[in-house]
Amino acid sequence: MDLVEVLPQRLHMLRFPIGQAYLWRDGEALTLIDSGHAGAAEAIEGAVRSLGLDPERLERIVLTHCHRDHVGAAEELAGRWGAEVLAHRLEAPVIRGELPVPEPVLLDWELPLYAHGLTVPQAPPTRVDREVEDGEVLPFGGGAVVVHAPGHTPGSIGIHLPEHGVLFAGDCIAGVGQVMLGVFNVDRAQAQASFRRLAALSPEVACLGHGDPLTKNTAATLRTAAAAEPVLP
Template identity: 75%
Template structure:
């Protein structure tokens, strides 16, 4: 796992062989620690690495208050249950993906384009995620309790309950897998409904963030709003 600083003393990316998560720090709290939020949680084998990354930053893992899951795929939710049980964090996810995360419904099958088929097979090498309790089901616009006003942005298409996480006061947007930056900025792959995913891409781009963090690929921190707007406009349904 690689630990990459995105915003000093605020935001780090935790990059795994497939996929990534993000650690957000809020201001100083009582007892000398900082309130921590994890956006996505890697695969089932990632818990120890995530804890180690938190400690390496001089932070306390017991300050992990919440884990916000952008969608129900195994490379994003795998370690959430273990981390929540270990440190008392609450798990948040959209209402439509929460039953999948809890293991009550199967993971929805994507409608693959021909060129996505071998990539999808590679992604299935990630271990399956265990059923994970969801403490709070969110809807579009719901406050998430961190980041001076972070809220959920329903962005369906990759899955029915995919969300972006928007921190307007900090100009930060987490897109989940709706948008990818592996090579050129593009619509994410493996969508259950490509047309809805394109609409969601445009919805997220319209937020005009200064920093965009993706489920796959390096964060965008320069000319971000313009790049997102162009890529979204150029994406065909």
């Protein structure tokens, strides 16, 4: 796992072989956006300690969606430190293991990528302590706004920190090679609409589920990429 500083004293990316998570800091209070794969808890704890921070101060884990590379370590992390686990109400029963993970509608070129993604360990059933809705404001980052961004999965969310100009986009937006619509969507038209909605927030920093964070010309880059997506019926 790589630890990458995005904003000094505020935000770090935890990059795994597949996928990534983000650590947000309000003083000594910590929030994790996504949690990496099952078995990643030790590496995450080591990364937190390497920053001179106390993992006992992890207050919450916000899950952008139900896929195994995003939720896998959440149960173990929350169990260790008592962090609250949050997810959209449509995603919560999947994360808890009560419903199956929704199957994506794959394009031909996505098939080998999807097979590679399945090499990540399957996520265990994970508790969700709080089910969130679009527009809710969470108590970190000066007021973190939940943005329902369906399409990748029905309950995918972004998290927008207007005070800091930061957007956590989950897998709605990807940045591997180029900024583009994320892959493996259950509803591509919905995902495209969500991409346009997130781009309209005009963040200064966009933290993606796959690919490097965008830190320069971010708003313009997102608008251009979203506009390039064909509008589907």
